[in-house]
Amino acid sequence: MATATRTAAPTLIGSVQRALRLLESAGSHPDGAPAKQLAREAGLPLPTAYHLLRTLTHEGYLRREKGVFVLGDAVDRLVRGEALQNRRSKIVHSIGHWRDVIGAPVYFAVYHEGEIDLVSVADSPAAPTAYEWADLRETAHAHAIGQCLLSQLDEESRLDHLDRHPVRPRTPHSVPDRSTLLERLGSLGRMEPVVERQEYALGTVCAAVPVALGSTAGAVAISVPLHQQDRLLPAVEWLHREIDSLLTAGIVSISI
Structure with a gap:
């Protein structure tokens, strides 16, 4: 049980770090950027970036418009x-x-x-x-x-x-x-x-x-x-x- 806990913690922290890198990258593009560009700038594999981008969009931290991602209302509230x-x-x-x-x-x-x-x-x-x-x-x-x-x-x-x-x-x-x-x-x-x-x-x-x-x-x-x-x-x-x-x-x- 203890081993499982030690294994899960770095994965969770890593996911947060990767999501934050995507947000930082999106924030550097006021007019938005496509998923491939954000993944490249954040240093992430494209499938991982797609998964995190969907999650961030669902939670309101990003918004997808005409194929590009821009910062969402949740970031403004923060x-x-x-x-x-x-x-x-x-x-x-x-x-x-x-x-x-x-x-x-x-x-x-x-x-x-x-x-x-x-x-x-x-x-x-x-x-x-x-x-x-x-x-x-x-x-x-x-x-x-x-x-x-x-x-x-x-x-x-x-x-x-x-x-x-x-x-x-x-x-x-x-x-x-x-x-x-x-x-x-x-x-x-x-x-x-x-x-x-x-x-x-x-x-x-x-x-x-x-x-x-x-x-x-x-x-x-x-x-x-x-x-x-x-x-x-x-x-x-x-x-x-x-x-x-x-x-x-x-x-x-x-x-x-």
Whole structure:
């Protein structure tokens, strides 16, 4: 049994290596190349190349057009995913710096596949996060992060979210109903910061700044205790300027 395992592993790895060589070769020909040319450039026997090309085409990594092979949509998705992850990483690195400057916890969230995704939080013993007493995904209408993300969605996506997560007041200060929330979101500018005071949790005030990551809506937010609410607006104005500088520098994309 052990011998069979040792024998199979190199074959599997070799197949992956050969497939990658074919992809690299195909990528060097923007207008496509025939199987014989790709096999020759990848140093593969033609029958092996045909087998791998069929597999790569079936999985969407290649596309056959008029007898030549070109890179497929799956490769584009990989490239876009890597670019998005790089942009996210740069923002995550930044929020630690913003926490230290502002002296408040900083949150980074995105709207992904129809839900709120809290990607990263930078806090400290001196600047603890707000208590998450209700699921952030189900209470987007009640906190600054959620309202900021919803404000960046198109109307259809926004209504779909509220169909799945109905508006229910969480505190006496929460938005009372769906129509009031939609009116509030509609009054916001496309990339305008959002401020909420005790709508999600009593004793806490929050603000969020929109960040567009390609086609993904994102938000960077801060929270402070109610007795420190005078700090909130100056802090979020400073944060907004910082994020604008990242956008200007091209570290994050502003296209939605």
